[in-house]
Amino acid sequence: MKLNYRLQAARQPEQGLPVVLIHGLxxxxxxxxxxxxxxxxxxxxLQIDLRNHGLSPHAPTMRYDEMAQDVLALLDALVIERCIVIGHSMGGKVAMTLxxxxxxxxxRAVVIDMAPVAYEVRRNDAIFTALARVSDAVVIQRSEAAQMMAQDIEDAGTVQFLLKSFYQGHWRFDLESIERNYxxxxxxxxxxxxxxxxxxxRGGNSPYLDDRYRxxxxKQFPHAHAYVxxxxxxxxxxxxxxGVLRAVVRFLAEGEES
Structure with missing residues (x-):
C-alpha cells in the first residue's frame, strides 16, 4: 500500500536521523x-497518513503488523535506512510494532500516551455514534456537523479534532473499516x-498510560523511560x-551524545 506522506528537508544542516511521525486514531x-x-x-x-486515514488508501483490515509494513514500504521507497519514530496513540502502537x-x-522511539497492551475498555463508542450521526444526516457545513456531534461528545476539543478530517460532507477516514477493526x-x-x-x-490525566502497565x-522495552x-x-x-517538545528534544539529544 502506498501511503500518503509529507517529507520535508531540514531547514538547517542535518544533525540527526530522519524523524518519522505517526498520528493516532x-x-x-x-x-x-x-x-x-x-x-x-x-x-x-516524514509525516504519514496511516491506512484508512487522511489521503491514504482504504483497506478492509487494520492489524498492527500490516500498518507497520505499510510504513516500512514507504521508508524503502524513500530510501530511509534508519530513523527515529514518534507515534501518538494508535500511531504509538505502530511505532512499537516497527x-x-x-x-x-x-x-530511538517516542510513544505518546499509549502502552503496549490490549485495552479492555472501549473508549470511543460515543465518537463512533457521533461520526455515524453526521454521515447519516449528509451535512456539508462543519458548523452543522459540530452541533450534531455535541449530542454525543461533551468535549469541544475532541469535536474540533475530529472535524479536521471532515471535508465537503465526508470523513476522510474510513469509518466503516475503523469500526469493524476496532x-x-x-x-x-x-x-x-x-x-x-x-x-x-503520558498525559497526567489520561487513563491510557499509567503504573498498571509498567x-x-x-518486558517489551527494557530501556524505556517515562515522562509525565x-x-x-x-x-x-x-x-x-x-512540555512534549522539551521532552522529545532532550531525549533525541541523548542519542546524539552517545
Whole structure:
C-alpha cells in the first residue's frame, strides 16, 4: 500500500536521523505538525497518513503488523535506512510494532500516551455514534456537523479534532473499516523485547498510560523511560505542546551524545 506522506528537508544542516511521525486514531499527518515543525530545524521529517486515514488508501483490515509494513514500504521507497519514530496513540502502537519488525532500522522511539497492551475498555463508542450521526444526516457545513456531534461528545476539543478530517460532507477516514477493526486497534500482541531507547510520554490525566502497565512496558522495552505531562489528557501534544517538545528534544539529544 502506498501511503500518503509529507517529507520535508531540514531547514538547517542535518544533525540527526530522519524523524518519522505517526498520528493516532481518527487523525492525519497534520496532527503531529506541532512536533514536526520545530524538529524540522535539524532533521528531515516524514509525516504519514496511516491506512484508512487522511489521503491514504482504504483497506478492509487494520492489524498492527500490516500498518507497520505499510510504513516500512514507504521508508524503502524513500530510501530511509534508519530513523527515529514518534507515534501518538494508535500511531504509538505502530511505532512499537516497527521496533519489533525492523529493530535495526529504528534508532530511538517516542510513544505518546499509549502502552503496549490490549485495552479492555472501549473508549470511543460515543465518537463512533457521533461520526455515524453526521454521515447519516449528509451535512456539508462543519458548523452543522459540530452541533450534531455535541449530542454525543461533551468535549469541544475532541469535536474540533475530529472535524479536521471532515471535508465537503465526508470523513476522510474510513469509518466503516475503523469500526469493524476496532478490536484489533485497541488490542495488542506482545512483542519480542527491543533493546533500544524508548520514551513514553503520558498525559497526567489520561487513563491510557499509567503504573498498571509498567511491567508490560519493561518486558517489551527494557530501556524505556517515562515522562509525565501534568494537566494533560490523551491528546497531550495538542494540549501541552511545549512540555512534549522539551521532552522529545532532550531525549533525541541523548542519542546524539552517545
Amino acid at each position: 481518527f487523525g492525519s499527518l497534520d496532527n503531529l505538525g506541532v512536533l514536526a515543525r520545530p524538529l524540522g530545524e535539524n532533521h528531515r521529517t 521496533c519489533a519488525q525492523a529493530p535495526e532500522r529504528i534508532a 478490536a484489533d486497534i485497541i488490542g495488542w500482541r506482545t512483542q519480542a523485547p527491543w533493546p533500544g531507547p524508548v520514551l513514553f510520554i 511491567d508490560q512496558i519493561r 505531562v501534568a494537566g494533560a489528557g490523551h491528546w497531550v501534544h495538542a494540549e501541552k505542546p511545549e
